[in-house]
Amino acid sequence: MSADDNRLIADCLAGDTKAFGELVRRHQDRLYNTVFRLVENAEDALDVVQESFINAYQSLDSFKGDAQFFTWLYRIAVNTAISLKRKKRVLLRIPDLQGQISIEPIDPSEASRPGYALEQAEEEQKLHRALERLSPEHRVVLVMKELEGQKYEDMAETLGVPIGTIRSRLHRARLELRELLERDETEARR
Amino acid sequence: MLTPHELELLTAHVDGELNSAQRRQVAALLERSGEARTLLTQLQRDAERLRSLSRRTVPIDLSETVLAEIGQLACQPRVVPLRRTTKFPLWRGVAAAAAVLFAVGLGSFLLNSPKGDPTIANNTQASIDKQPESGNDRDTSPLPRKTLEPLGNPNRDKAIVKVEQLPTPRPVQTTPPPNQGDILAANGHDSATKLEKVEVDLPTIARLHELHQEEHASALTDRLSKLRSARVELTSREGAKAFERLRKALEAKQVTLHVDPLTQARLKKPQQKTDVVVFLENVKPETLVELLQQVGNEDRMGDPHFEGAVVVKELARWDRKDLMDLLGIDPLVNRPSPIRKQGVDIRREFPEQTAREVVAALDGKGVPRPGSEPRHHAFVSHFPATKNRSTELTRFLELRQPVKSGTLQVLLLVIRHVS
Numbered sequence: 001m002s003a004d005d006n007r008l009i010a011d012c013l014a015g016d017t018k019a020f021g022e023l024v025r026r027h028q029d030r031l032y033n034t035v036f037r038l039v040e041n042a043e044d045a046l047d048v049v050q051e052s053f054i055n056a057y058q059s060l061d062s063f064k065g066d067a068q069f070f071t072w073l074y075r076i077a078v079n080t081a082i083s084l085k086r087k088k089r090v091l092l093r094i095p096d097l098q099g100q101i102s103i104e105p106i107d108p109s110e111a112s113r114p115g116y117a118l119e120q121a122e123e124e125q126k127l128h129r130a131l132e133r134l135s136p137e138h139r140v141v142l143v144m145k146e147l148e149g150q151k152y153e154d155m156a157e158t159l160g161v162p163i164g165t166i167r168s169r170l171h172r173a174r175l176e177l178r179e180l181l182e183r184d185e186t187e188a189r190r
Numbered sequence: 191m192l193t194p195h196e197l198e199l200l201t202a203h204v205d206g207e208l209n210s211a212q213r214r215q216v217a218a219l220l221e222r223s224g225e226a227r228t229l230l231t232q233l234q235r236d237a238e239r240l241r242s243l244s245r246r247t248v249p250i251d252l253s254e255t256v257l258a259e260i261g262q263l264a265c266q267p268r269v270v271p272l273r274r275t276t277k278f279p280l281w282r283g284v285a286a287a288a289a290v291l292f293a294v295g296l297g298s299f300l301l302n303s304p305k306g307d308p309t310i311a312n313n314t315q316a317s318i319d320k321q322p323e324s325g326n327d328r329d330t331s332p333l334p335r336k337t338l339e340p341l342g343n344p345n346r347d348k349a350i351v352k353v354e355q356l357p358t359p360r361p362v363q364t365t366p367p368p369n370q371g372d373i374l375a376a377n378g379h380d381s382a383t384k385l386e387k388v389e390v391d392l393p394t395i396a397r398l399h400e401l402h403q404e405e406h407a408s409a410l411t412d413r414l415s416k417l418r419s420a421r422v423e424l425t426s427r428e429g430a431k432a433f434e435r436l437r438k439a440l441e442a443k444q445v446t447l448h449v450d451p452l453t454q455a456r457l458k459k460p461q462q463k464t465d466v467v468v469f470l471e472n473v474k475p476e477t478l479v480e481l482l483q484q485v486g487n488e489d490r491m492g493d494p495h496f497e498g499a500v501v502v503k504e505l506a507r508w509d510r511k512d513l514m515d516l517l518g519i520d521p522l523v524n525r526p527s528p529i530r531k532q533g534v535d536i537r538r539e540f541p542e543q544t545a546r547e548v549v550a551a552l553d554g555k556g557v558p559r560p561g562s563e564p565r566h567h568a569f570v571s572h573f574p575a576t577k578n579r580s581t582e583l584t585r586f587l588e589l590r591q592p593v594k595s596g597t598l599q600v601l602l603l604v605i606r607h608v609s
Binding site: 020142 | 201202207229232236237241243244245247248249250252254257260
């Protein structure tokens, strides 16, 4: 995949804009999935992804090729999403769970089970609520770790902070998430 | 109760980022502490829950939109210079810093030295003597001359370190001297804290769905008649659908829309949130009200796309700035000049071309007949707009008409409702 990406980047730098369209098609879903969890809003996620691709295009020649294109793109998107979240921090948002976004179950056989959709929606809502309350800095490390499976080192490089900071942010994020989920479960039992 | 270090070990264990020594520590901790075992299980379950969140996929193929945006921006991958040429070399900065440090050090040495040191006295005096000074600064007392003057003397530093005063920033707006009756001035406030009188232009708010009622329509017409330009703000949850309704009403009013291509692309994708601006000129207040009435009626009768409130006010300074960004010119200042009537020499025959055009116009073809209402032209863009000059914008600017008295320049905005 990386070799193909590099070829497309080279084509793009040579003036073939359509090659960049191919790069967009390759990475849009994966990027969108992560960004969606960061901004918790389908429209904002679309905007962030789109803006990230345009920024990436404009800075394409500064892409060194020593990292994967997606990692580089991901860094742009995460920073864009964090700055958006900071701007919108004061706004109260209702999670867009009934949007036109398709939800793909991890295990297709699970989807056919009666009540699966409802359970999944409830579970998502709980996690949405908890994630929403985390600060952007804490939320991003959790998303990078659990959705992208990134290591401390990669996360530190992407976010431009020391590894120790990543470790402590993730530590606080996990404990905070635990507390929020526990509070939510306690309230649900009442 | 787990210690902070033990908690860190547990979360790092969930992260999968422990070295072998730490793993042994965690194993020992789990063996001896039930609390640790419970917490670790919960943390691992939380992580699993996050990992099992459904995968989201992009609802539309973004490649087309991204490429359209890139095309509109006419951007190319930037060429980043390998080295930035510095106009201010590093050695100069180091030299300047060293000079300042030296001066400060010397000053502090002289200030903190014992008063009776003759060497310092002589040096300092020599420095003082070199400086131009007023007669008041000279020590005329019969006592031995002070080698160092007391702290607080404004002239002290002149002899040692010459401090160049930065030019005072020029005030943006000069304030006239206060009147005698000015309370703030009388109370000793300086010019920096003086309050300015600001005139606030309050907007008019009308209900779109009630504009069919005569009283509301005439009130809005009256308000608009007092303006030279108007910013008309409509709010909607669905920008694209709401604009479609506005578009129909504009076209029914013989307005030709010149829509920015990127905006057209965005409007075709209702999933994308889009704020739309429409700029048009030479609009009579009553025409604008009729237009809003039509939009309101359709919205009221059918599936409502607008929130209902119409906010109207004169174009503000920042609106003009936005318009300049949008159009590349300030449309309030830069207006096409009226066409001057050319003198006609009745002794000369009309050219055949003119005669044909006159005949065609009288037949209602080609050039509009005198008295017929000319078509309006409006430029439509999304907002905030990208700074580019599309052919649609060029066409719109070419078709602009000279200012007509009693008409308005109108900036219509269809803005998403923010909950």
